[in-house]
Amino acid sequence: MMTKIRPRRSIGTPLAPALLLTALALAGCAGADDQAGSESATSTGDGTSSVSASSTSGGSSSGSSSSGSSTSAASTSASSSTSAASETSSSTGDGTTSTTGGSACVEPPFDPDPLGPQAAMCVSDAECADGDSCFNVPLLGGLCGECKTDADCPAGGCTPPDVLNGRGAVCNTGKPGGGCETDAACNSTCHNICAEVLDATPILVISTCSACQTSADCESGWVCAPDIDLDNFTGINECVPPGSLALGASCSLAGDGADACASGICGDASIMGIIKVGVCSECASDADCAPGELCTDASVDPNDNTLIPGTCG
Numbered sequence: 001m002m003t004k005i006r007p008r009r010s011i012g013t014p015l016a017p018a019l020l021l022t023a024l025a026l027a028g029c030a031g032a033d034d035q036a037g038s039e040s041a042t043s044t045g046d047g048t049s050s051v052s053a054s055s056t057s058g059g060s061s062s063g064s065s066s067s068g069s070s071t072s073a074a075s076t077s078a079s080s081s082t083s084a085a086s087e088t089s090s091s092t093g094d095g096t097t098s099t100t101g102g103s104a105c106v107e108p109p110f111d112p113d114p115l116g117p118q119a120a121m122c123v124s125d126a127e128c129a130d131g132d133s134c135f136n137v138p139l140l141g142g143l144c145g146e147c148k149t150d151a152d153c154p155a156g157g158c159t160p161p162d163v164l165n166g167r168g169a170v171c172n173t174g175k176p177g178g179g180c181e182t183d184a185a186c187n188s189t190c191h192n193i194c195a196e197v198l199d200a201t202p203i204l205v206i207s208t209c210s211a212c213q214t215s216a217d218c219e220s221g222w223v224c225a226p227d228i229d230l231d232n233f234t235g236i237n238e239c240v241p242p243g244s245l246a247l248g249a250s251c252s253l254a255g256d257g258a259d260a261c262a263s264g265i266c267g268d269a270s271i272m273g274i275i276k277v278g279v280c281s282e283c284a285s286d287a288d289c290a291p292g293e294l295c296t297d298a299s300v301d302p303n304d305n306t307l308i309p310g311t312c313g
Helices: 017-031
Strands: 038-043 049-054 088-091 097-100 133-137 141-145 193-200 204-210 223-229 234-240 266-271 275-280
Touching (some): 193 234
Antiparallel strands (some): 038 049, 088 097, 193 204
């Protein structure tokens, strides 16, 4: 579904993943006393991130986002988001394909914008070189980058810092998988919805230009599924046929997300009790297994970020 790319340049010192894990652990402790409402980080025009309360994660996020590659065990085509086979098609002259007699939406081969460069940590804009600004991330501090909000990027949206790898924020051109705050930042014909793909509240909520936020955005009967890239702390939502995702593929924990899995089950995997991702699994609880068997919960391999499905045994 997504093609892995390398950073365009390397400057400064990466933010140690251990620092993120420490922050997540602290956030987990603080979150233990939280009520039903949750908090989400939202970039503001002055380079800081405000935290607003919300009780659900549905809809287009006002938080920050990023673009990158997928590590899901199974994925759909990277070159298009296709809701159904069309009967006839014709070129529109801009590289996309319009259809009649059907509702397929076909785009050129997936060519995402580059990820942000590795960046120096900062407290204020004055500490950043080459006209860059300081994007402040809750619990972690700031990273120098090209932008703070979509308003800084006239050609598309602002992909915020990759806190796992210490990459700074960068302007994108609104391609599929590009970071965004609103739909207006998305310039793709088929991926024109700014959708939440990864919730790391209260650090960041990652939103990218995607094909869907929920299955209501897809062709009737198809399911909206995230393709999560934990290596680059990003992802993209695509419309997929029901039952098309193999064990170990990422899936949505909300609504009808489990319908995308061949097993019909979307297990809950957690990182430090803060970042939750869905994984197509054999089971989500012991009740899904045969008598006498127990369910091993879905998880994320800490060594390579591989999604591990829940299994009975």
